[in-house]
Amino acid sequence: MVKSSVLGFPRMGVNRDLKKATEAYWGGKISRDDLIAEGKRLRLAHWKIQKDAGVDVIPSNDFAFYDQVLDHIQLFNAVPTRYSDAKLDPLDEYFAMGRGHQKGGIDVSSLEMVKWFDSNYHYVKPTFQDGQTFKLSANPKPVAQFNEAKEAGIITRPVLLGPVSFLHLGKPDRDQSVDPITLLDQLLPVYVELLQQLKAAGAETVQIDEPVLVFDLPQKTKDAFKPAYEKLGAAGLPNLLLTTYFGDIVHNFDALAATSHLWGLHVDLVRNPEQLGPVLDKLGPSQVLSAGVVDGRNIWKTDFSKAIKVVKEAIAKLGEDRVIVATSSSLLHTPHTLASEKKLPEEVYPWFSFASEKAVEVAIIAKAVTDAAAVQAQLDANAKDIHARATSALTNDPNVKKRQSEVTPEMYNRKSPFPQRIAAQRSHLKLPLFPTTTIGSFPQTKEIRVQRNKFTKGEITAEEYEKFIEKEIDEVIQVQQELDLDVLVHGEPERNDMVQYFGERMDGYVFTTHAWVQSYGSRCVRPPIIVGDISRRNNEPMTVKESKYAAAHSKKPMKGMLTGPITCLRWSFPRDDVHQSVQAQQLALALRDEVVDLEAAGIYVIQVDEPALREGLPLRSGKEREAYLDWAVESFKLSVSGIADSTQIHSHFCYSEFQDFFHAIAALDADVLSIENSKSDAKLLRVFEREEYPRHIGPGVYDIHSPRVPSEEEIKERIEEMLNNGLRPEQLWINPDCGLKTRQWPETKAALINMVNAAKYFRAKYADKA
Structure with missing residues (x-):
């Protein structure tokens, strides 16, 4: 037989029950026994x-x-001694290894x-x-x-x-x-x-x-x-x-x-x-x-x-x-x-x-x-x-297919090589040495989630919701200016997810309401589903309104944030009836239009995140891997190459062990890369040193997936480590590991104060390099 x-089987439960229970335990709202009982209920x-x-x-x-x-x-019992020596309850020791612990005199990342x-x-x-x-x-x-x-x-x-x-x-x-x-x-x-x-x-x-x-x-x-x-x-x-x-x-x-x-x-x-x-x-x-x-x-x-x-x-x-x-x-x-x-x-x-x-x-x-x-x-x-x-008929759009057939080799490259671009950007942006920025998102508070939910349910008007978002942007800009960050962001209060937000503004996608999938720990994502050919809906901008509003309220450079074509593809449920390279190129063309529109609106720093580039890499070396890297790199370059030299392109990578495909990272030709670095024991930094990476880079100086606040001295030590691993002062940016969406405001401000102070210390130390 x-x-x-x-x-x-998925662990979270039909209503993300495990997420809610673990976060309630971390917040001291339920007991250890309550959490264990909820786990048993879910298993049964x-x-x-x-x-x-x-x-x-x-x-x-x-x-x-x-x-x-x-x-x-x-x-x-393969627990490193820094956790076992803390003599925590076994459950707290377990969570300390997963997300860090900074309480009761114990401080472990x-x-x-x-x-x-x-x-x-x-x-x-x-x-x-x-x-x-x-x-x-x-x-x-x-x-x-x-x-x-x-x-x-x-x-x-x-x-x-x-x-x-x-x-x-x-x-x-x-x-x-x-x-x-x-x-x-x-x-x-x-x-x-x-x-x-x-x-x-x-x-x-x-x-x-x-x-x-x-x-x-x-x-x-x-x-x-x-x-x-x-x-x-x-x-x-x-x-x-x-x-x-x-x-x-x-x-x-x-x-x-x-x-x-x-x-x-x-x-x-x-x-x-x-x-x-x-x-x-x-x-x-x-x-x-x-x-x-x-x-x-x-x-x-x-x-x-x-x-x-x-x-x-x-x-x-x-x-x-x-x-x-x-x-x-x-x-x-x-x-x-x-x-x-x-x-x-x-x-x-x-x-x-x-x-x-x-x-x-x-x-x-x-x-x-x-x-x-x-x-x-x-x-x-x-x-x-x-x-x-x-x-x-939902799966096929002849206009999208026609546009793909008209892509030319010239569309994959910026107008000038990096030395000319960076000179134009320095003249235009006038940034200091060791410029500071964040990766994009700021804390998504309960109030933001409540207002978004009300808007989704039709309980408030579009005008009321827009006014609320503008108020949130104003507050985020004020915080960043008080912190004295150099390149600001609008904080993304209007965005539910870094892929879903874009998918909702494109044809070819459908969306779920409860289809959550565990990404790590209690973090769940709700991937959109690609069902057909992709393009911007009615060719309308997706992010320009909020970024333009933010730029008008600050004299400092404002960075626009987009999710790259490979990440949009990989963090969706892709079609299985069309090769992924076809879907990636369609996404790249839609994002190309958005990049051009952002620049036209006065946004001259644009970050196109590709954290999923490593994720899509075929698990074995050989022709399949090189073929993937070819079309993945081309998709990114197609999305960002329609702009002037003076507009600076950033890209972000988190949890990317890219030592074995560094040539592809370099081939992206982004002006600035920001990478997760704080938990990688500097192994990524050594790759940049070994390969003599010529462009700018922002290795993360602290872990945003943990609630602990790094000290100013700890961040200084990380920056010193970067400089000791061959990165030059004139190419180094200072930023967190990733976006701050999941963090709380008090810890966010405290960490960024320490980060900015550390950057200013090195700015003064290397003033002759300015």
């Missing part, structure tokens, strides 16, 4: 959703209060946070010490949650991050030199102990994720799989389903050779369907294949006919008892349920499937491959919806 399975609700959907194999330990990798750091492979989810990077030891925590979370589900009458399959991936994704702690993969021998006994406890609790099979198998791995990491799975696959331990996703694993078959005695293997057949044949040939005589045919990363309804064909190919080779129909990855990356969406256009609603609906899909496909008649009505309805989308 073919079974169905889900690799993981999510297990029941999957059971009621007909899913045969339901995951446990996919729930986390902040991040699943952070869970493993604490589970194996958070661990580094980076993108989870090529997704918009962020994980907390494991950080290891020289002489690192591991120890299983008391009442291990995977065992406790398995027992919790069992008590509710649901036998689950616990999910663990595998030891090789856990180590490979980590790094040595600051001032440490340990190579994480060399810690395998110390780590494996703890995994064995955990598996023994899971077996004793009644877990017959454990899902052990080794997603690094989709990377081009160094030989030492490949060699780690053999000793790891010889021990973990031993008799007396649960069956192990080795799970991979987001890419193909064929190139790492040599590493998998040592795992042939394991119970089964999961592969992502949505992202890389061509790996099915080689994987089937590689499986041992009794191994099970978990076939990931339902997309865990996007919201499009599964084409049952295509998925069934793939599953039947596997059955023909292995037999029914050795095939599981599964999601391609965890459903963490999809919204909770389509049932919450009451305002989607009637035509497009049947095109989508969110996490709860995808659970139903895997169950239907598993039934269909052996007894199609039992689910014929569902199969017929699915075929109708797939056909309706493919033939809809």
Whole structure:
């Protein structure tokens, strides 16, 4: 019998319940016990959703209060001593590693946070010490949650991050030199102990994720799989389903050779369907294949006919008892349920499937491959919806296609090279040495959210809302002038999200009301959905009104903020019927019009953010990666190249480990780059030094994802570090890591005061360079 399975389920709940509870706990509004109880309620609700959907194999330990990798750091006692020495409650220690802690005389910053492979989810990077030891925590979370589900009458399959991936994704702690993969021998006994406890609790099979198998791995990491799975696959331990996703694993078959005695293997057949044949040939005589045919990363309804064909190919080779129909990855990356969406256009609603609906899909496909008649009505309805989308007029705009056909090579380049541009900009903008700015957004207060909600519901008029936004802009400008920042921003009070705001002003997008997806910690995003060809709606400006208003109320340069084409693409749910390069170029042309309009309105500093450029990078080197970088860079350049030399283009990157594609960052030809830097141990700075980066750069001097306020001395030390790593005073900008939207005003002002004072200190110190 073919079974169905889900690799993981979203944690936040149907109404972002977990977000609300964790933030209430951080704010002292609920107790530790209240938060733990809410977590239990959510887990039980999510297990029941999957059971009621007909899913045969339901995951446990996919729930986390902040991040699943952070869970493993604490589970194996890989907690850096600066946190353990603080003697915090375990839950507070956990959150301190995720978001920092500055209370009760304890002041620790958070661990580094980076993108989870090529997704918009962020994980907390494991950080290891020289002489690192591991120890299983008391009442291990995977065992406790398995027992919790069992008590509710649901036998689950616990999910663990595998030891090789856990180590490979980590790094040595600051001032440490340990190579994480060399810690395998110390780590494996703890995994064995955990598996023994899971077996004793009644877990017959454990899902052990080794997603690094989709990377081009160094030989030492490949060699780690053999000793790891010889021990973990031993008799007396649960069956192990080795799970991979987001890419193909064929190139790492040599590493998998040592795992042939394991119970089964999961592969992502949505992202890389061509790996099915080689994987089937590689499986041992009794191994099970978990076939990931339902997309865990996007919201499009599964084409049952295509998925069934793939599953039947596997059955023909292995037999029914050795095939599981599964999601391609965890459903963490999809919204909770389509049932919450009451305002989607009637035509497009049947095109989508969110996490709860995808659970139903895997169950239907598993039934269909052996007894199609039992689910014929569902199969017929699915075929109708797939056909309706493919033939809809919403997906095609001939005017957009015509404009794309008229793009010329000259449209990708600025009028002059950087030396000429920067001379014109210095003359025009008259900025001091070590100019200070912010990345764009200022705190989105409760009052802003309330007024936006009222406007959305029609409870206040457009004129009333506009007056409110103007008042907010006035206040933000006044704060920045009092802080004595050099390049101001309008604060973005009118913007709900850095992609949704733009999508709402373009054709080709649709929007949800409750389709939230976890990005990191309690931070959720609501990605818009690209359903057709993209252009500015009625070719009307999207940001000019607010930026022009702000510029008229300050004598200092005002910076306009746009979200770049790749980030608009990656932080939306993109179409899966058109190549992403086509969608990126359409976005670039729309943004090109906006950049030109901003300049015409007197905005001579324009920031086009591309934090998702790294996220879209194919996970393996080679032709696919270079092809992506070519069209991604071209899209950015197309969006910003229609302006005069004297207008300065900035771009922002956060959580971008771009050491391995620095040539593409340089090729963007932005006048100023601002980057997340405060938690990266200066490794990004060393790249700029090594490559002798010629243009201007603003490495973030403090972490905005933490509520802690950095001291002036701490910021001075960071600036000194930048100068010691080869950055020149005349090219250095001083700014936070990212936008300040999620912060509170008191901490924002305190941090920026320290930042500006630090910049002025260096301005005086290097006055001769001015």
